[in-house]
Amino acid sequence: MTADTPPASDGPLVRELSEDGLLARILPLLPRGEQTLVPPGDDAAVVAAPDGRFVVTTDVLVEDRHFRRAWSSGQDVGRRAAVQNLADVAAMGASPTSLVAALVIPGDLPVSWVEGLARGLAAECLPLGVGVVGGDLSGGPAVVVAVTAHGDLGGRAPVLRSGARAGDLLAHAGVAGRSAAGLALLEAGRADVDPELVAAHLRPVAPVAAGPEAASAGASAMLDVSDGLLRDAGRMARASGVRIELDSAAFRQDQERLRAAADTLGAVAQRWVLDGGEDHGLLAAFPPGCALPDAFRPVGRVRAGAGVHVDGEPAPAASGWDHFAG
């Protein structure tokens, strides 16, 4: 090997393979799932719904809107696409059973990137017994990953956003602010300051098992925190017709964890905690007397009224994140 040797190749590009050739590389990477009765390969898959109902949600990731290929590997994107959907299923109190993925990919994408994406989906699904039971592939001008996930309620009532009642305890599972802090570090070119926060942005970890646990414990309302604590708490408050009171001290550890990043960037760690999205924690209300599942800790109270208060003061409306203006 000499200095003139070109860098190691990424291997073939998507456009150099047929659709069948690409599928032949991807399909073996995907987990079948414990509830899958007819796996991919026919016109549709068949999945068990032992409860007689299924939960379904869909979320899409678009290149240069939700991720950048310069920062995210295919595996990162696959994990994130799975996690954000699995968290939505969990937020209903359901156990995820299966997902399908529609994938739009430019012809100049390395095949290894697509294989990474499949491995990322598998990495999140396999430990939960979730099957990747279908998909579709198309060319297109940018990478788009549209995942639809399904879950089983195991005989429990779905936990909606609208069930919180005055007197309930408010509790949170997962982390807060890390994804936003990690993104800020990436945008500032300072990923070196705290690679773990950057990883929390690229590969968020959702407390998926905590969703059904909360339902079993009697949670009255729950949602996935994908757009920031204040914004999502506001949604629960509106849907339930209540006031949500958050206690910022409950997030002191989350805030502390962000200190180095905040100091470096001259940012306010508490804003990341309260406004930062895409951590995919679970925010739930529990009636008095419920035993909180281990993954949850108290972060506030549900009161009569409207809106979201932090430490007794009305919270400023969180600034909206608009996907279309960009």
Add this chain to the structure above:
Amino acid sequence: MTADTPPASDGPLVRELSEDGLLARILPLLPRGEQTLVPPGDDAAVVAAPDGRFVVTTDVLVEDRHFRRAWSSGQDVGRRAAVQNLADVAAMGASPTSLVAALVIPGDLPVSWVEGLARGLAAECLPLGVGVVGGDLSGGPAVVVAVTAHGDLGGRAPVLRSGARAGDLLAHAGVAGRSAAGLALLEAGRADVDPELVAAHLRPVAPVAAGPEAASAGASAMLDVSDGLLRDAGRMARASGVRIELDSAAFRQDQERLRAAADTLGAVAQRWVLDGGEDHGLLAAFPPGCALPDAFRPVGRVRAGAGVHVDGEPAPAASGWDHFAG
């Protein structure tokens, strides 16, 4: 109104509305569905699965790959996105219950186009009692519509591609070649020759109800004809380990219907019938003694062997349609 009046405006563009504002226009257009227990608005929807299993399939449409905005209205694209997924559900012998749609839209798209898309989904779903139970919206460089559809098997076994056996009758429901002929007319700028064929391309009609009927009648194998009769018959032959023998005379009426278009373009109508995709008919095998449902007519036989024969001669391998090379 004077000659100087500008043409009627398409109204606001997507980028002029917030995501919530856009959702407020779309959601009222979507049917709830007969099996929907928790409608959109929470982290996920809940759909009944009375059979204890559900069928699931996903298909994506990408602008300038699967449709052109110059030819297809939003409503056309919505109908097509629904139909191709509902046909896949039907091809398993299931009755569709629900779908979700992930939508990527450029900011310069008229809001009316997106409303049309919602109306197109509704137009296909409402008559079947199918609910549009979830979705996601994102900006992006081109329109992408990723639909995932679900169905209920009603206690029947799913009808796979792999169940055809020597001695079975082969039958077809729906039309053949019309979508390909319509596309050819559009590409040649001769939509005037046969607007009905053009409509068959832009808004294909699938015999969705015939899928569960075939299952009830005892079909041994079935698939949705989306990539052309020869190619999809070849899939059934491979999956079942049989030879499929097609009788071209059975498609004489389909071929006759295409004559004016074929004469105009100097094309061969039989190639459209045998190779044309996206008609979304159903190809099914029935064991001897089954009573064919009304929607099906005999088009051939299943024999021992391999491959696809037409009128006793081995069919040339259909040329593949590759989504990535373009």
